Amino acid sequence: MSNALWLAMLASAIGTLLLRMIPLLWMRRRLSRHDGESGGEALPQWLGILGPLMIAALFGVSLVPRHPDALSWLATLIGVAATLLTWRFTRSLGWPIAAGVAAFGAVVILAGLV
Amino acid sequence: MSRQAISPRPWLIGLREAIPLLGGYVPVAVSFGLISVQAGFSPWEAVVVSTLIYAGASQFLFVGMVAGGASLWLVIAMTLLINLRHVVYGPNLAPWLTASRWWPWLMHGLTDQVFALAHHRLPQLPAAQRLGWFTGAALLAWASWIAGTALGAVAGNWLMARWPLLGEIMPFALPALFLVLVIPRFTSWRWSLALGSSILVALLCTLAGYTNLGIPFAAACGALCFYLVKADAASAGANNE
DSSP states (O other): OOOHHHHHHHHHHHHHHHHHHHOOOHHHHHHHHHHSSSHHSSSSSHHHHHHHHHHHHHHHHSSSSSSSSSHHHHHHHHHHHHHHHHHHHHHHHHHHHHHHHHHHHHHHHHEEEE | HHHHHHHHHHHHHHHHHHHHHHHHHHHHHHHHHHHHHTTTOHHHHHHHHHHHHHOHHHHHHHHHHHTTOOOOOOOOOOOOOHGGGGGGHHHHHHOOOOOOHHHHGGGGGGHHHHHHHHHHHHHGSHHHHHHHHHHHHHHHHHHHHHHHHHHHHHHHHHHHHHTTTHHHHHHGHHHHHHHHHGGGOOSSSHHHOOOOOHHHHHHHHHHTTOOHHHHHHHHHHHHHHHHHHHHHHHHHHHHHO
């Protein structure tokens, strides 16, 4: 990489770190001003709503298969159903993910064999 | 007594709970390593990019734009624009962070996936365990991203030819993880509508090719639904009176 490219990479890295760090520092200062309140109460309502909605959006984005054909969508649907079902019974983090990946993988592999 | 208070070690819990992230991280990191080398970066340059920028989509964009001969100012601007959505992550976690001076620096590891996991887990953990938990989870995710990049840069072609299905199946760990994190939030009609519309809009944006713009846009649509339902309920209440 040329010197200019190194500088561009460093600027992108520092900028990304600041995008993650500065809003946290702002919020910490705000929280220290609302010292009597619990953390959740001091959080602006719109920000508290935006957090879960960002996770929902990430879920929506990640749902789209790499090659969105009928088989991939079917595998995704079955993987989601397996994840949901396992979550309903275990209420844990790891098992539903393992079940979802296994179900998704099973559909992809079986379809490859047929 | 103090040994009991810190047992089991929080960083180890974080490490264990971040394992599902690897299913999504490693195949994408391998692809990034491979694409970087194909774009003319050396393997160690690809690893440095992954270590320092550490933001999936923007790294692909960075390498692609550089290879395409774009102006470096434009490369920086576009990289930061894609990462702009990260500004809401830190403040959302702030109420559960302790007074340690390490937290701001640990935000380097605050990717989409680590945020989703931390947003779910930090409120459940005792305050004394949160720093250790986050450090363990974020470091595992970071290390897997760097290791995956190195692997992709050095042996990406061979890996893709040897296990083509692995790269197709393992990334499903990410939607499964996000689903497990988001499903407990469906606690009322209002939340269900807001979350459901966010998921749908994000999905449609991705299908239309606007993945990165889709995330904040979908969240904003969900928030709009959330407030509209409240306004609607309030006006219905007023009409009934």
